[in-house]
Structures are given as structure tokens and as C-alpha cells.
Amino acid sequence: MTDTAYNFAYLDERTKKMIRRAILKGVAIPGYQVPFASREMPMPYGWGTGGVQVTAACLEPEDTLKVIDQGADDTTNAVSIRKFFERTAGVATTTETEEATIIQTRHRIPEAPLTEGQILVYQVPIPEPLRFLEPREPETRRMHALEEYGLMQVKLYEDISRHGHIATSYAYPVLVEERYVMDPSPIPKFDNPKLSDCPALQLFGAGREQRIYAIPPHTTVVSLDFEDHPFERGGTGEACALCGARESYLDEVITDDHGTRMFVCSDTAYCEARRRAGHRGVAAPPGFAASARGAQGEDAA
Amino acid sequence: MSGAALAMAAEDRPLLTVKGLTKRYGARIGCADVSFGLWPGEVLGIVGESGSGKTTLLRCLAGELDADEGRVDYEGAQGLHDVLALSEPERRRLMRTEWALVHQNPRDGLRMGVSAGANVGERLMAVGWRHYGRIRETAADWLGRVEIDPGRIDERPAAFSGGMQQRLQIARNLVTAPRLVLMDEPTGGLDVSVQARLLDLIRGLVRDLGLSAIVVTHDLAVVRLLADRLIVMQGGHVVEQGLTDQVLDDPQAPYTQLLVSSVLRV
Numbered sequence: 001m002t003d004t005a006y007n008f009a010y011l012d013e014r015t016k017k018m019i020r021r022a023i024l025k026g027v028a029i030p031g032y033q034v035p036f037a038s039r040e041m042p043m044p045y046g047w048g049t050g051g052v053q054v055t056a057a058c059l060e061p062e063d064t065l066k067v068i069d070q071g072a073d074d075t076t077n078a079v080s081i082r083k084f085f086e087r088t089a090g091v092a093t094t095t096e097t098e099e100a101t102i103i104q105t106r107h108r109i110p111e112a113p114l115t116e117g118q119i120l121v122y123q124v125p126i127p128e129p130l131r132f133l134e135p136r137e138p139e140t141r142r143m144h145a146l147e148e149y150g151l152m153q154v155k156l157y158e159d160i161s162r163h164g165h166i167a168t169s170y171a172y173p174v175l176v177e178e179r180y181v182m183d184p185s186p187i188p189k190f191d192n193p194k195l196s197d198c199p200a201l202q203l204f205g206a207g208r209e210q211r212i213y214a215i216p217p218h219t220t221v222v223s224l225d226f227e228d229h230p231f232e233r234g235g236t237g238e239a240c241a242l243c244g245a246r247e248s249y250l251d252e253v254i255t256d257d258h259g260t261r262m263f264v265c266s267d268t269a270y271c272e273a274r275r276r277a278g279h280r281g282v283a284a285p286p287g288f289a290a291s292a293r294g295a296q297g298e299d300a301a
Numbered sequence: 302m303s304g305a306a307l308a309m310a311a312e313d314r315p316l317l318t319v320k321g322l323t324k325r326y327g328a329r330i331g332c333a334d335v336s337f338g339l340w341p342g343e344v345l346g347i348v349g350e351s352g353s354g355k356t357t358l359l360r361c362l363a364g365e366l367d368a369d370e371g372r373v374d375y376e377g378a379q380g381l382h383d384v385l386a387l388s389e390p391e392r393r394r395l396m397r398t399e400w401a402l403v404h405q406n407p408r409d410g411l412r413m414g415v416s417a418g419a420n421v422g423e424r425l426m427a428v429g430w431r432h433y434g435r436i437r438e439t440a441a442d443w444l445g446r447v448e449i450d451p452g453r454i455d456e457r458p459a460a461f462s463g464g465m466q467q468r469l470q471i472a473r474n475l476v477t478a479p480r481l482v483l484m485d486e487p488t489g490g491l492d493v494s495v496q497a498r499l500l501d502l503i504r505g506l507v508r509d510l511g512l513s514a515i516v517v518t519h520d521l522a523v524v525r526l527l528a529d530r531l532i533v534m535q536g537g538h539v540v541e542q543g544l545t546d547q548v549l550d551d552p553q554a555p556y557t558q559l560l561v562s563s564v565l566r567v
Contacts, residue, residue, distance in 0.1 A: 133414070146390045150427030154412070154419045157426065160433055161418055161455050226433040 009056040009089040015039055019057035023203060026214035031176030033127050038210040047077060048106055049207030051123035055104045058119055064092045066100035071108040071266030095269045109191040111248045111270035114200035122185040124206035129173045129183040149181045152224060160229055169234060175222045176215060190233050190249045196221040238263040241283035243274035314376055316341045316481060316513050322371035324357050330537040331357035337532060344507055344514045346528030346545060348521060354537035355517045359485055363402050364392045397427050401474035405486035407466035411458045417469055418454040424477045443472040447502060464495035475506060482514040488523055500526050521564050525549060533557045
């Protein structure tokens with residue numbers, strides 16, 4: 001049901017054209033932050049205004065949209081953005097990674113492998129990876145232009161000198177196609193290897209900072225590191241308590257006031273698909289069905 | 302010409318040749334028609350009162366200001382460079398490899414938000430070092446060479462005294478073994494005993510590393526200790542230049558005579 005008071009996907013066509021031009025430029029120069037005239041969206045900054053604008057510019061009526069927040073399809077941010085596009089674009093929505101043509105995400109890359117033709121849209125709070133070390137925008141732009149990335153290494157050096165290892169665990173800086181250093185948005189570094197040689201198009205939108213950047217399909221993306229402190233993917237070493245998965249990214253959930261905890265897949269669609277296929281974790285009750293996962297999530301919250 | 306003679310000829314050529322360097326601020330003069338040569342291993346002092354154009358001159362050399370006229374040739378490791386005509390990336394590469402700039406205020410030259418080790422290591426990482434252990438080892442070694450306890454490698458510069466900050470800045474600049482160091486009032490703002498130790502340290506480093514340096518200062522004692530040759534500036538013009546002892550002991554220009562005679566003797 002489309003609300004006819006709005007143009008298709010909320011934004012007017014001229015704005016979408018402007019955003020598409022920025023996206024095309026971003027695709028042409030992988031990892032380069034393209035400025036764009038970010039619009040006011042009917043949601044607060046920090047809720048994915050950049051991602052929503054990129055999604056709106058990419059959406060076609062025949063698309064199927066999936067929206068995730070920290071891997072989950074059922075959190076407030078994901079639900080509200082999904083409803084927003086159901087209302088303003090009338091597109092089909094799904095929670096299955098495989099069925100979606102456009103996936104808007106906050107803080108995760110889905111566990112299921114992405115395929116050619118899919119678009120993954122990231123919500124980005126701070127697009128500039130050098131920002132916390134160099135506050136001047138003209139200077140960071142110059143550093144990108146001249147490939148002066150020693151400073152990024154200084155951040156990793158500080159991590160090791162303070163913690164004994166590279167303690168950056170999310171928004172871990174990457175080098176795109178041996179040229180631009182890029183902030184992959186606050187995804188866990190566990191997801192960093194999935195950025196590289198991905199068959200899907202990856203688009204990044206930062207609404208407040210007014211930047212769009214992109215990783216075209218099958219682009220080489222390398223996580224920065226030191227020779228004697230190589231990049232490590234990390235992970236808990238645990239298995240999902242509901243579906244028993246060991247190779248997915250797990251959330252730690254505190255279940256009572258005495259520190260009892262369980263680890264569950266952060267990607268809810270992936271977890272449910274595994275349970276439908278008969279996988280069981282240690283905390284899955286007998287006959288535990290996919291629909292029970294929602295109740296579990298509410299308990300945790 | 303034989304190989305040895307060629308090498309001799311290279312030795313004979315100045316590292317830096319400045320010709321007719323002029324910088325105007327509108328109708329006023331920053332520095333006018335400054336010419337000098339700097340030979341390998343030589344320390345050149347530039348003295349003059351406040352507003353005499355010595356810092357303008359240094360900033361023109363470092364590329365922080367665009368000179369209006371003149372030419373600066375630098376005999377680099379990869380041949381002769383016309384410094385003022387260098388593109389931005391070339392100039393910045395030169396500034397982090399073969400040249401170094403020591404600021405008067407260490408806060409301008411240091412990154413105050415990161416540790417001492419990272420401050421020294423930054424130049425190494427900027428020229429492509431990617432081995433944490435070796436970067437740290439080199440940083441610790443350099444802290445020792447500028448008389449900072451290597452045990453304080455993980456402290457931030459804010460935890461250091463003014464003299465230590467200045468020495469840290471020097472370590473940060475010298476770690477990539479530059480050939481030419483530009484210093485702007487390196488001992489300004491430090492008390493006398495700290496100044497003396499710092500001067501001693503700089504003199505030792507310059508001799509050991511065979512550096513060429515240009516030291517801008519208003520303090521005649523600094524140039525007496527450090528500089529081989531001296532340029533005296535007044536109102537943007539060079540009024541006298543020559544060997545340091547010659548200029549200080551037998552000043553010719555009236556302004557230099559005034560300058561030398563106004564130094565307080567204790």
C-alpha cells in the first residue's frame with residue numbers, strides 16, 4: 001500500500017538523481033568519500049538517514065527489501081525503516097537474505113553469502129577513518145589525496161602499545177583496491193573479510209556527514225595491520241545456544257542478575273533458517289520452533 | 302673527470318642554494334632578496350630581532366608560505382630539486398624524508414593525543430614501516446638518544462616537561478635520518494639550564510649525524526654554540542653574513558654592532 005502523498009520511495013526524483021550520481025562516482029573510485037547534499041529525513045540523525053537515502057535512490061518497484069540492525073530483522077531501527085519503505089515505496093520486504101535484492105544494514109554483514117545483483121547499503125555514522133587523529137577536514141582530504149596513511153598506522157600502534165594487541169574490534173580500517181583507506185562503518189572486524197571480493201555491490205551512506213562511498217563487486221579490501229601483529233578476525237569461540245552455529249558472529253546475552261549468559265547468532269534470519277533445517281543449540285528447548293526466537297529476544301531486552 | 306673527482310665536485314656543491322628570496326605581505330616586506338648557500342654538514346644561524354623576517358624566511362623554505370620571488374635549489378639524494386616549484390605531494394614527501402622542521406612550540410610539532418613512541422614512530426610509518434617491533438625498538442632507541450627515559454615510551458607528551466617535549470620533537474624529526482633540519486627558535490621558552498643541555502644535545506646530534514641545519518633564533522648564545530655561519534637580518538633584509546665568530550667578534554654593520562653590544566653579560 002503506497003501512501004500517494006509521497007513520491008516513490010519518499011525522495012523526489014531530482015534528489016534521487018543527485019544521490020545516484022554520487023553513488024556512481026563512488027563506484028568509479030572505490031573507497032573514495034563522495035560529498036552529497038544529504039536531505040532532512042523523517043527520522044533523527046544516527047538512525048540511518050544516510051542509508052535510507054541511498055536505499056531510496058536505488059529502490060525500484062520490483063525490488064525486495066531487507067533491513068537489519070545489528071544483524072536482527074526485528075529491532076526498532078530495522079522495523080521502522082522497513083515500514084517506512086513499505087509505506088512510501090510499496091516494495092516487497094523480506095527477512096531472508098537470499099530473497100532480498102537490497103539489504104540495508106546497520107553494524108553487520110549478513111551471514112548468508114551475498115550474490116551478484118544484490119546491493120548491501122550500510123548506515124555510516126562517521127565516514128572519515130582518520131577523524132579521531134586528525135580533526136581538520138581539509139587536512140584529512142589532502143591525506144587521502146596524497147595517500148598519506150601513516151597516521152592510520154599510528155592508531156593501530158597505539159592500540160598495541162596500550163593493550164598488547166590491536167584492540168580495535170569494530171570500524172576496523174581497511175585499504176580498498178590498494179588506494180583509499182576506508183571506514184567500513186561500525187561492523188565488527190569479524191565481518192571485515194566478507195568485504196573483500198564480495199559479489200554484491202556495497203554502498204555506504206552517511207547522512208549527517210553528507211558522504212557516500214562504495215565498494216563495487218569483487219573489489220579487493222584489506223584490513224590494515226602490522227607485519228608482526230597481523231589482522232585477526234576474532235570471535236567468541238562459542239557456539240550459538242539456539243542453533244549451534246560456530247562460524248557465525250555471536251551476541252552475548254545476559255539472562256539474569258547473576259551473570260548467567262548465553263551466546264546467540266546476531267543474524268536472526270540465519271539462526272532461524274538453521275533451526276528450521278533441524279540444527280539445535282544447547283539452550284534450545286525440545287520442539288523449539290523458529291517463532292519462539294522472537295519471545296527470546298523480548299526476554300533479553 | 303674521474304669518479305673521485307666527481308665525488309669531490311658533489312661535495313663542493315651546496316646542499317641548499319637560496320637566491321633572491323622575497324616574500325611580501327601586501328605593501329610590507331616579510332623578507333627581501335635573501336641569498337645564501339648551505340653546505341653539507343654545516344649549521345647556519347639566522348639572527349635578528351622580532352619582525353626581522355627570519356621566521357618568514359624559514360617558512361618560505363619549508364613551503365608553508367609561498368615566496369613571491371626567488372629560487373631555492375636543493376641538492377637531494379635523487380638529484381637537484383627546485384624546491385619552490387615542487388608539487389604538493391613531492392614537497393610533503395621531501396618534508397617527511399630528507400627535511401625536518403622543528404617548531405618553536407613543541408605542541409605545534411607533536412601529536413599531543415598519542416604516546417611518545419607513536420610520535421617518534423609516525424614518521425617511520427609514514428615512509429612505509431609496517432613492523433611494530435622494529436618501529437618500537439627504533440623509537441625507544443631515539444628516546445634514549447635525546448635523553449628521555451625509554452621507560453616512558455607509552456606516556457603522552459602532555460606528561461612531559463617543556464624541555465622533554467622539545468627533545469621529543471627533535472627525536473620525532475630526526476628518526477628518519479633527514480639531511481636538512483630547519484629549526485625555529487628550538488630553545489625558546491625554556492629555562493637557561495634546560496637550554497644549555499638542549500643545545501649540547503643538538504650540537505652532538507648534528508655532529509654525529511652529519512646534518513645540515515638552519516637555526517632561526519634571536520638568541521646570540523645559541524648561534525655562538527651551534528652555528529658555523531651566521532646571517533643577520535633586519536627589516537626583512539640581510540645586513541651581514543659570515544663566519545659566526547667573525548660576525549660576533551668583529552661586527553661590521555651598525556645593526557649587528559648594536560645587537561652584539563646589547564647582550565647582557567652576567
